[in-house]
Amino acid sequence: MTTFRNESSSPDTCHEADLPCLLFVDDDRDIQVAARLLFQRRGIKILSAYDAAEALTLLASHPVDLVLLDLNYSKGARSGAEGLALLKDMLVLRRDLPVLVVTGHSGVSIAVEAMRTGATDFVMKPWNNDRLVSLVTSVLEKFGRNNGFDAEPVLITVSDAIKQIVSEADRIAPTRACVLISGPSGVGKMLLARRIQAFSSEAGAAQSFSAEDCDDLPQEGGVWICREIEALSPTLQRRLTDRLDGSGPPRLIALSSLDFAALSERLQAKLMLHLGMVRLVIPPLRERPEDIAALASHFLHYFSARHGLPEPQCDADHIAALQAEAWPQNVRELRAALERVVIMGEWQLSASKAANQTSEPLTLRDTEKSLVEAALRRHSFNVTQAAKELGLTRPALYRRMARYGL
Template sequence: MPKGNILIVDDNKSIISTLEILLGPEFDTVKGITNPNQIPTELRTGNFNLVILDMNFKAGINSGNEGLYWLKEIKKSHPDISVVLITAYSEVELAVKALKQGATDFVPKPWENSKLLATVKSAIQLNYSKMEVGYLKQKEKDLKQELNRDQKYIMGSSSQLMQVMNVVRKVAKTNANILITGENGTGKELIAREIHRLSLRRSEVMVSVDMGAISETLFESELFGHVKGAFTDARENRAGKFETANKGTLFLDEIGNLSFHLQAKLLAAIQNREFMRLGSDKSIPVDIRLVCATNKNLEQMVAEGLFREDLLYRINTIQIEIPPLRNRGNDIILLADFFLKKYASKYDKHGLKINQPAQEKLLNYPWPGNIRELQHTIEKAVILSDSTVLKPEDFFFKQILSAKFDEPLTIEEMEKRMILSAIEKNAGNMSLAAEKLGITRQTLYNKIKKYGI
């Protein structure tokens, strides 16, 4: 760390010289000026951590008002710079007043060199600490903006989508708990992010939690955090998702997958707006906007004893149902064109278009995997395309297998059926299908093309 830069402001040249001799070897820069009117220019052009400021400059005037004035001016333009005042013993009471107005410390005349050095070093360290805090605050702000940056888009003009967006705009600026329902792949998380973006909490972070991906043993640690020593691998204190989302939005995806006995713990935290870290007995208050999502019928799960009725009432002050893609009409083509441009650019196949018969094929397909399936379908078509015009045969959809296993099959037919099954089970996600088959993604695309799937 640099030693620091000091500006000395005193009308007594001998004091400046003495301080330069004393402080010069200890710090990077020590500069003295006798005219306080030069302070603004020096602070603007220099990189000072500390100003050592005399209280009086005009002969015969010992009120200290000049020092207070320049202290105020320094703090106005450079609030983080430390200011140490040089005072006479008779001005100590005045110096105490200056401390209340932002001065870091004061040094009475005559001073002891060791005490002066200690005061100056402490004041410079305070300046570095303030700059570090400012840096961390700015970094936190930038991080929140980056996390909240729009990476995906809600696209469409269908009446079904417009009804959803109308509700989103109405509820976004409230703190009402929201439950988003709909089939897999309909864009529930995108709606949650739009709610956060339009809310009064948009400058804070939105924390997403996949409830289906959290194991029961780690549930409390993940959501509520833990203290050091709470369990074998708890080597340090850790904040959970609730704490991280404080002042912002907490999005609990796939909440229908949460086991029944853990639902009570979640309900308590939501209801009381406080929780305890695992291994601690101290309650932590939390201020969050809660948004949940599921593809399951929670009312039916309540009737079957699989979901707590009181938790359902708590999370769905407002329920938003996302329509499946098959009910959104021409939005299918709008989204297909969006994904086409995205993947044409990604794979350097510019100028691609979907012809009319292919568009009709896209419109007539029921899209059981919704937007996610459409996205993978377009990506696959772009990768395998040999021309600039995509035709119906360039689009491959999931097929229902009706294999008669009592009939002899060729190795090729068996391989084809395995590929179709893997694609269907993974909702058209080629990366996951390839992983399940134990082959590379490129090999999978080669076989898709070979078998005309």
């Protein structure tokens, strides 16, 4: 499990509006210390990450203006593959993020590959201090400050199962093939869909809509992300199939909590031909306990930064307790439980165990109401932000608010 070791960090590190913030990713502690001294003397705040998981959490939790990215983190690694994978993850999170690749063992060829992937520039180790500072300063001047920071959810990839799914998603992302992402509620289907869209050959933002609240299909082309596609009406199923069969069709990324066999019973056969082209299945959280440990580190730091509160200690006993839970709502439920740990400042029963101790079981209506209400409270009833977190449109969220008296 990642332990955050930002020696320079207080809870408000990189939240001081007058100083730019740099994230340096390198597993060498001595190099991190040297870089920290170098940039702090020049009025640049620095966050230190020692591996990919820690880097993604810090990027999601703080308004980072620039990244210095080493390409190897594991002992003996020289290929740069770890850094290239992290670079792609970072650019999914922040497409306009300036990244300077720092390379030594991997050489110029891997640095050039990193620039093809989206890096801004590269420097060689051992670096010249004055040249490095000059490059960092010029990049900061060119790209400006990240004053509009808005943290986004991160797709954490630790278990082999998730790594394999993400690898397959990255492989087919540049194509125009339709994709079906299935898995139980709360596993991260929308995060994977957004990743595919980010690496898609289609330009522009994706059109995201819920079949449950859909009266018509989007008019624009590009990438369509359809949630709960099993709820699509027969009329819209026919229209969607016609659009996919026509000239200049959209690229459909369909999300469903049903498996392929169950979905085939709900949707028309012609539409299923498109949905069967590429199928990605995300397993429930209880089947990948190693992800729970990584997610715990991520969410505890993320919410401590978001709420300006101390980060609770998370030891082996806490992780074992989290891994023993069933998590019926998967990552979504784990996220809510760990946010509560941060806010309350102490470890308590998880949401699933507390629910099991109530006198009556929760209904689907109760669960949806609690999720909607929690999201609204987290964003001080900002409907736009709450809808974004829940993966809903503003009108869809307003309907649910009216339905539940919120």
